[in-house]
Amino acid sequence: MSTFGTTFCDSFVTASFEQGAWQAPSIVPLAPIPIHPAAHVLHYASTCFEGFKAYRWDDGKVYVFRLADHVLRMQRSAASLSLPVPEESLLSGMVVDLVLRHADEVPAPPSSLYLRPTLIGTLPNIGAAAAPSSEALLFVLASPVGDYFKGGAGPLKLLVDDARARSTEQLGSTKTGGNYAAALGPTLEAKAEFGVDQVLFCPGGDVQETGASNFLLISDDEVITKPLDSSFLHGMTRASILTLAADLGYRVNERNFTVDELLQWSKSHEAALSGTAAALAPVGQLVYRGNTTAVRDGTAGPNTERLRKALQDIQFGRSPDTHGWLTAVNP
Ligand SMILES: Cc1ncc(COP(=O)(O)O)c(C=O)c1O
Numbered sequence: 001m002s003t004f005g006t007t008f009c010d011s012f013v014t015a016s017f018e019q020g021a022w023q024a025p026s027i028v029p030l031a032p033i034p035i036h037p038a039a040h041v042l043h044y045a046s047t048c049f050e051g052f053k054a055y056r057w058d059d060g061k062v063y064v065f066r067l068a069d070h071v072l073r074m075q076r077s078a079a080s081l082s083l084p085v086p087e088e089s090l091l092s093g094m095v096v097d098l099v100l101r102h103a104d105e106v107p108a109p110p111s112s113l114y115l116r117p118t119l120i121g122t123l124p125n126i127g128a129a130a131a132p133s134s135e136a137l138l139f140v141l142a143s144p145v146g147d148y149f150k151g152g153a154g155p156l157k158l159l160v161d162d163a164r165a166r167s168t169e170q171l172g173s174t175k176t177g178g179n180y181a182a183a184l185g186p187t188l189e190a191k192a193e194f195g196v197d198q199v200l201f202c203p204g205g206d207v208q209e210t211g212a213s214n215f216l217l218i219s220d221d222e223v224i225t226k227p228l229d230s231s232f233l234h235g236m237t238r239a240s241i242l243t244l245a246a247d248l249g250y251r252v253n254e255r256n257f258t259v260d261e262l263l264q265w266s267k268s269h270e271a272a273l274s275g276t277a278a279a280l281a282p283v284g285q286l287v288y289r290g291n292t293t294a295v296r297d298g299t300a301g302p303n304t305e306r307l308r309k310a311l312q313d314i315q316f317g318r319s320p321d322t323h324g325w326l327t328a329v330n331p
Contacts, residue, residue, distance in 0.1 A: 004114075004145050004146070004148075004277065005114070005143055005145070006143075007143055007144055007145075008030055008141055008142065008143050009030070009098075009101075009102040009105055009113075009141075009142040009143070009144070010029060010030050011027050011028060011029055011030055011098070011101060011102070012027070012028065012030050012098065012139055012140060012141050012142070013025050013026065013027045013028075013094045013095075013097060013098045013139060013140045014026060014028060014033075014137060014138065014139040015086070015090060015094060015137075015138045015139075016122070016135070016136070016137050016138070017084040017086075017135060017136040017137075017138070018135055020134075022084070022086060022087065022090055022138075025090065025093070025094045025097070025138075027097060027098060027101055030141075033137065033139070035120075035122065036122065036124035037124075038124040038125060038126045039120070039121065039122045039123070039124055040120075040121035040122065040123045040124075040125065040128055040133035040135075041120040041121045041122065041133070043126055043129070044121070044128065044129050044133075045176070045177060045178045046081055046082075046083055046120065046121030046132070046133045046136075047081075047118070047119065047120045047121070047176060047177045048074065048077035048078055048081055048083065048118075048119050048174060048175050048176045048177075049074075049077075049116060049117060049118040049119070049175055049176075049177070050070045050071075050073060050074045050077075050115075050116065050117045050118075050175060051070075051114065051115070051116055051175075051276050051277075052064065052065055052066060052067070052070045052114075052115055052236065052276055053065055053112040053113060053114050053115065053145075053276060053315070054099045054106050054112060054113040054115060054329065055106070055109065055112050055113075055315045055316055055317070055326075056106045056107065056108050056109065056112070056113075057316060057317035058109075058316075058317065058318075059317070061317075061328060061330050062099060062103050062106045062113075062328075062329045062330060063315075063317065063326040063327060063328055063329065064095065064096070064099060064115070064326065064327045064329055065236075065315055065325055065326060066236045066240070066325050067092055067095060067096075067327045068088070068092065068327075069236050069239075070117075070236060071088050071091045071092050071095075071117075072088070073175065073234065073236070074086070074091060074117055074119070074175070075088070075091075076173070076174070077119075077174045077175045077176060078119055080170075080171065080173075080174045080176075081121075081174065081176060082132035082133075083119055083121055083132065083133060083136055084119075084134075084136045086119070086138050090138075091117060091138070091140075092327075094117070094138070094140050095115055095117065095140055096327070096329050098115070098140050098142055099113065099115070099142065099329045100329055100330075102142050103329065103330070105142075105144055106144070107144050107145075107146075109316045110146075110147035110312075110316075111144065111145060111146045111147060112144075112145060112315075113142055113143070113144055113145070114142070114143045114144070114145045114276075114277075115140060115141070115142055115143075116140065116141040116142075116143065117138065117139070117140045118138070118139055118140070118141070119136060119137070119138045120136060120137050121133025121135070121136050122135045122136055122137050123135045123136075145277075148277055148278040148279070148281070154284060154300070155281075155282040155283060155284025155285070155295070155298060155299060155300050156197040156198060156273060156281055156282065156283050156284060156285075157194075157195065157196045157197050157283075157284060157285040157286075157287065157292075158196055158197065158198050158199065158200045158210065158283055158285070158286055158287070159190040159194050159196040159198075159199045159200065159287045159288075160200050160202055160259055160262070160263075160286050160287065160288040161186060161190070161199050161200065161201055161202060162202045162203070162204070162205050162259050162288075163203065164186055164199075164201060164203060165201055165203040165208070165231070166179060166182065166183045166199075166201040166208065166209060166210075166211060166232070167179040167182060167183075167231070167232070169230055169231055170230070172208075172229075172230050172231040172232050172233070173228075173229075173230050173231075173232065173233055173234055174233075175233060179233075180211065180212070183199070183201070183210075183211035183212075184211075186199050186201075187199050187211050190287075194287045194292075196287055198210040198211060198212075198213070198273070199211060200215060200286075202258075202259050202262075205258045205259045205260070206226075206231075206256060206258065207226065207256075207257055207258065207259060207261075207262050208226060208231055208232045209226075209232045209233065209235075210273060212275060212277070213235070213237075213273040213274055213275035213277075213278070213281070214226075214232070214233070214235040214237070214238040214273065214274045214275065215271065215272075215273060215274075215283075216238070216241065216271065216272050216273075216274055216280075217257070217262070217265050217269060217270070217271055218250075218269065218270040218271065218272055218301065218303045218304055218307065219265075219269040219270065219303065220303060221249070221250055221251060222250055222251040222252075222253060223241070223242060223245040223250050223251070223252050223253065223307075224253045224254075224255065224257060224265075225238060225242070225253075225254060226254070226255075226256055226257070227254040227255060227256065228254070235274055235275060235276075236276070237274040237275050237276055237279060237280070237311070238274045240311055240323075240325065241274055241280060241307055241311060242254070243323060244307060244310045244311055244314075245307060247310075247322075248306070248307070248310060250303075259288065262286070263286070263288065263293065266286060266293065266294075266295040266296065267296075268296060269296065269301075270282065270283075270295065270296060270301030270303055270304050271283040271286075271295050272301075272304045272307075272308075279308050279311055279312055279315075280304055280307055280308035280311065282295075282299075282300035282301060282304045282305075283295050284298045284299065284300070285298060314326070
């Protein structure tokens with residue numbers, strides 16, 4: 001399978017917001033979209049998106065993971081950017097119809113079909129910097145993706161940055177392009193200078209998240225992660241892992257922690273990144289103020305593996321979906 005995010009199903013689904021109302025969605029051949037050069041999104045970054053997956057079970061059926069929760073997060077992102085908010089039924093229906101159309105292309109485990117709803121402000125008005133886009137386009141892309149761990153990607157190396165933030169207090173929990181643009185420069189710099197995979201943003205010592213995933217501390221009996229606030233993205237994988245950890249008897253501790261505590265913790269316990277792409281990925285090394293230290297012995301820890309397996313077993317239908325996280329999409 002090709003690089004994540006570069007292969008697409010040959011149709012996508014779109015719906016526009018015009019004159020105060022959402023128009024009926026349609027599935028059309030995947031093609032460039034006409035956009036006015038003055039479109040609000042191109043100048044004032046009125047855009048948000050989602051990312052989640054459909055999985056094929058061994059019996060051939062296809063299921064979307066945490067669809068309603070991702071739609072809700074998209075609605076919150078849209079509202080925070082003053083974009084028209086799509087109704088739950090509109091966006092869920094678009095996703096389900098598209099997956100249904102391409103059900104045969106959902107790859108077998110450990111691959112999956114990645115879904116990317118996107119909302120952009122299309123009002124052609126470069127004078128609208130301080131006004132919302134009253135016109136918008138909502139679309140959903142479908143992209144078959146392979147196993148993140150295929151090819152033997154080992155535990156990750158992170159730069160611990162205790163100065164910079166990934167986002168702002170205002171938009172931290174909004175899934176909007178500008179946040180990724182803000183993280184790009186620091187991440188490229190850190191890759192070039194320290195050979196790391198990601199930057200862990202910890203402004204003022206407060207451990208938050210990386211450019212595209214949440215961060216968890218894991219031991220034999222406890223999982224610690226930052227409590228939900230407006231400074232970071234509220235990951236669905238994070239929420240799912242916390243629920244499964246509690247089911248498995250771990251103490252789940254949503255609390256703030258500092259870089260000092262992280263470094264202390266890492267001497268003997270595990271750390272991991274959570275996100276839709278990789279599920280739960282072990283962290284093996286931390287670079288802080290020029291010093292590189294191993295997380296435990298630098299290898300993938302057993303608790304991280306256990307929790308990842310618990311999540312993926314549900315996604316792939318190998319253990320029961322006791323929390324009602326999966327939406328069946330079958331003809
Ligand atoms: C900044 C950021 N944090 C966290 C996450 C993890 O979110 P989720 O688990 O919903 O994929 C993502 C990925 O979407 C992200 O981009």
